Amino acid sequence: MLDYSYASQLKIAVEKLKNSHEETNPAFLAMEDLFGMNRTRLMIDGEKEMPEAERQMLHKVIDEVCSGKPYQYVIGFSWFYGEKFKVNENVLIPRNETEELVQLVLKETADDGKTAADIGTGTGIIPIILGKHWTHNRLFAVDISEKALDVARENNHLHNTKTVLLKGDLFEPLIEQGIRVDVLISNPPYISSDETEYMSRSTLEYEPAVALYAGDSGLALYKKMINELPKVMNDRGKVYFEIGFRQGEALRDYIVSIWPNTVPEIENDINGNPRILHFMWER
Ligand code: GLN
Numbered sequence: 001m002l003d004y005s006y007a008s009q010l011k012i013a014v015e016k017l018k019n020s021h022e023e024t025n026p027a028f029l030a031m032e033d034l035f036g037m038n039r040t041r042l043m044i045d046g047e048k049e050m051p052e053a054e055r056q057m058l059h060k061v062i063d064e065v066c067s068g069k070p071y072q073y074v075i076g077f078s079w080f081y082g083e084k085f086k087v088n089e090n091v092l093i094p095r096n097e098t099e100e101l102v103q104l105v106l107k108e109t110a111d112d113g114k115t116a117a118d119i120g121t122g123t124g125i126i127p128i129i130l131g132k133h134w135t136h137n138r139l140f141a142v143d144i145s146e147k148a149l150d151v152a153r154e155n156n157h158l159h160n161t162k163t164v165l166l167k168g169d170l171f172e173p174l175i176e177q178g179i180r181v182d183v184l185i186s187n188p189p190y191i192s193s194d195e196t197e198y199m200s201r202s203t204l205e206y207e208p209a210v211a212l213y214a215g216d217s218g219l220a221l222y223k224k225m226i227n228e229l230p231k232v233m234n235d236r237g238k239v240y241f242e243i244g245f246r247q248g249e250a251l252r253d254y255i256v257s258i259w260p261n262t263v264p265e266i267e268n269d270i271n272g273n274p275r276i277l278h279f280m281w282e283r
Contacts, residue, residue: 006037007046009055013062020066030061033075070202080125083132085155090147091122092211097269098187101242101276102129104267108238109183111136116183117232118142119170119225122211124152124163126185131161139163140181142173145210170225171232180234186225187242192218195244218244219251226255233281245273255279 013027031037035054037045050058064074072078072093078085080094081102087093102125109116111134118126121141131139141163143149149165156163166173170188174181191212196204203212214220222241229239243251248266255264261282269275 004049004052004055005047006031006035006042006050009050009058010037010042010046013058016059016062016066022066022068026065026071027062029071030058030075033077034058034061068202068205070206073206078123080123081129083129083159085123085125085128086151086158087123088151089206090145090208091151092207094123094125097275098125098242100267100269101185101187101240102126104276104278105130105183105185105240106133109134109137113137114182115140115180115234116185117174117179117181118163119184119186120144120188120211120221121152121163121165122148122187124155124165126187127163128152128155128159128161131163132159137183140166140174140179142166142168142170144169145208148208148211170221171228174232175228179232181232182234182237183240184225184229184233184237185240186222188221188225189214190218190222190242190244190247192244217250218247219254222247222251223254226258229259229281230283236280236282238278238280240276240278242275243277245275248274248277251277259283 010027010031014024017024017027034057061074065071070093072087073089076086078087078094081099085094114137116137117140119142121127121143124141127139127141141152146167149167152165189212193213252264255262259282262279264277264279266274267276
């Protein structure tokens with residue numbers, strides 16, 4: 001007799017993933033994200049029969065993941081900072097490391113009427129989480145991709161935050177509108193074209209190139225922003241960049257060469273990799 005229990009369907013899903021040499025985590029995530037079956041509930045209700053519609057949904061999702069598509073794109077959402085965000089193939093899937101960037105900005109920024117901007121916002125995770133914590137600070141977010149902005153717009157709406165979304169290349173829309181900021185945040189594309197060997201197949205095949213790559217060993221967009229700080233920063237404003245784990249030194253040297261009075265600091269992420277570079281901008 002076929003066993004249609006949640007527990008055995010989960011087992012089948014895990015086997016499918018293993019056979020496709022994919023991580024098995026999506027099977028557990030799907031059980032929880034789609035049917036509310038977290039590990040505790042599986043222990044209690046795991047032997048209950050899983051309705052046919054749910055079984056079909058589970059296996060449709062798992063089959064797509066087996067073909068290499070990232071789980072988050074398959075189900076259409078991702079979690080970040082404890083909140084649910086819409087994602088699709090026009091935006092990067094949120095990474096855990098970026099939570100640490102948001103945490104640092106929240107820790108260091110008073111909610112007293114400052115202006116902040118996120119450059120290359122993608123899903124909009126950064127300004128939206130900040131917006132959930134701030135009531136007095138104003139938030140702008142820029143992206144060059146209209147399709148990414150569509151996703152950010154939906155997330156902004158979903159979370160009822162009031163980030164002002166602007167289309168353009170890096171600082172361009174801020175400069176055009178004469179907007180100056182006290183806090184500048186960016187997790188820009190920073191992967192160098194020779195680093196693809198460190199990337200997963202699913203990222204290479206599915207995540208948008210416009211969100212991933214930059215020239216000049218991945219430093220091109222940081223350098224452009226660093227050069228143009230006087231056009232958008234208020235005096236002694238703060239800058240927060242998420243960086244690639246091998247970029248800290250080169251970027252620090254570059255910043256100091258352009259702005260010698262500035263003292264960049266580098267923070268390690270939870271895995272001990274240099275991941276955040278931040279500084280108070282001094283002319
Ligand atoms: N700011 C978004 C994030 O942190 C998008 C980053 C990107 O596309 N490079 O996920």
